[in-house]
Amino acid sequence: MRNRLILSLALGTLISSASCSAAAKFSGASAFEFTKKAVDFGPRPPGSEANRRLQEFILQQLKMDKCQIIEDAFTAQTPRGSIAMRNIIALFPGKASGKGKAIAITGHFDTKLFPGRHFVGASDGGSSTGFLLEMARVLAGQPRTDDVYLVFFDGEEAIREDWAGDDNLYGSRHIAERWRKDGTLARLKGLINVDMIGDKNLDLMEEMNGNAPLRKLVWDTAAELSYGSYFIHQQLGEDDDHMPFVRMGAPAIDLIDIDYPYWHKDEDTMDKLSAHSLEVVGLVVQEVIGRLERQ
Ligand SMILES: [Zn+2]
Numbered sequence: 001m002r003n004r005l006i007l008s009l010a011l012g013t014l015i016s017s018a019s020c021s022a023a024a025k026f027s028g029a030s031a032f033e034f035t036k037k038a039v040d041f042g043p044r045p046p047g048s049e050a051n052r053r054l055q056e057f058i059l060q061q062l063k064m065d066k067c068q069i070i071e072d073a074f075t076a077q078t079p080r081g082s083i084a085m086r087n088i089i090a091l092f093p094g095k096a097s098g099k100g101k102a103i104a105i106t107g108h109f110d111t112k113l114f115p116g117r118h119f120v121g122a123s124d125g126g127s128s129t130g131f132l133l134e135m136a137r138v139l140a141g142q143p144r145t146d147d148v149y150l151v152f153f154d155g156e157e158a159i160r161e162d163w164a165g166d167d168n169l170y171g172s173r174h175i176a177e178r179w180r181k182d183g184t185l186a187r188l189k190g191l192i193n194v195d196m197i198g199d200k201n202l203d204l205m206e207e208m209n210g211n212a213p214l215r216k217l218v219w220d221t222a223a224e225l226s227y228g229s230y231f232i233h234q235q236l237g238e239d240d241d242h243m244p245f246v247r248m249g250a251p252a253i254d255l256i257d258i259d260y261p262y263w264h265k266d267e268d269t270m271d272k273l274s275a276h277s278l279e280v281v282g283l284v285v286q287e288v289i290g291r292l293e294r295q
Contacts, residue, residue: 024138026286028279034061035130035198035278036270038109039120045113046076046155046170047083054109054129055086058152061133062090065140067150072178076170078159085154087171090132092139094146094293102147102184103292104191105285106241107132108156108171112264122270123260125157127198131278138286145293146189151175153241156195169241176244185245189292190214191252193242197281198273199257204281205234210242210253217291218253222284230280255281 037057041050062069072087088109094100107128111121120126132150139148155170166173172193179185192214197204206215222231236258245252262268 026282028275031134031278032275034133038129039126065136088152090150092148102187104149106151108153112157123198172241200274202277207254211251
C-alpha cells in the first residue's frame with residue numbers, strides 16, 4: 001500500500017512537471033538563487049580564478065537546459081596587459097536554425113576590478129547572470145520559431161578605474177564582430193541587454209541610444225502586464241553592452257537601473273536585491289520574446 005502511494009505520488013510529480021515545462025514561467029525566486037550562487041564566487045573580474053569558476057558553473061547549468069552551448073574565448077588587450085576572456089552563448093534553435101530570424105537576450109557576468117576591495121557586484125554582474133540562467137531554465141525544451149540566443153558577456157567592465165576609450169565592453173564587442181562576420185547580426189529581430197536589474201527599488205529608464213521600436217515594445221508590454229510603474233518614462237543615454245550592436249545597426253536596447261545607490265560600492269550585496277524585481281523583468285522579457293517571434 002505504502003509502495004503504491006509512493007508510485008502514484010511520483011507519477012503525479014512527473015505529470016505536473018511535464019505540464020509545467022509546457023508553460024514554464026520565469027521565476028524571480030529561482031533567478032535570485034542563481035544570482036546568489038554567482039555572487040558567492042566573490043569578486044569575479046576577467047581573468048580571475050573566481051571568474052573562471054563562475055564560467056564552469058554557468059556551463060554546468062546550461063548543460064541541463066537542452067540548448068546548444070557556444071564558448072567564445074578570446075584574449076583582450078587591456079591597460080593591464082593581455083587578459084583571457086570567455087563569453088558563453090546558449091542557443092535555443094528556431095525552426096530554420098542558422099537561417100531564420102534571431103533574438104538575443106544578453107548580460108554580463110564579470111565584476112569590476114577594484115584592487116584591495118571586496119566588490120561582489122550583486123546587482124552589477126550578479127543579477128544579469130542569475131537572470132540569464134533562469135531564462136535558460138524557462139526556455140529549455142520549448143518549441144521556438146526564431147533562434148533565441150542567451151549571451152553571457154565577460155569583460156563588460158573597464159579594467160582601469162574610469163571608463164575610457166576601448167577599455168570596456170570587451171566581450172560584447174567581440175560577439176558583435178563575430179556576429180557581423182557570420183551573418184547573425186543581420187538576422188536579429190531584437191537584442192535586449194539587461195544590467196543591474198536586481199535592485200529592490202526597481203526603476204528602469206528609457207535608454208535613448210538603443211532602438212526606439214524595440215524599446216516601445218518592451219515598455220508597452222510592461223504596461224500591459226501591469227508592470228508599468230517599473231518601466232518609467234525618464235530618459236537617459238548609457239554606454240553598455242548593447243552599444244557595439246547598436247553601432248553596427250542592429251536593433252538593440254539596454255534595460256538598466258542606473259540610479260542604483262550601491263553602484264560600484266562594496267555594499268552592492270544580495271540584501272539590496274529582490275526576487276520580485278528579477279521576476280518583473282523576466283516576465284516582461286519572456287513575453288517580449290514571444291511577441292517578437294510572432295512578428
Ligand atoms: Zn559596473
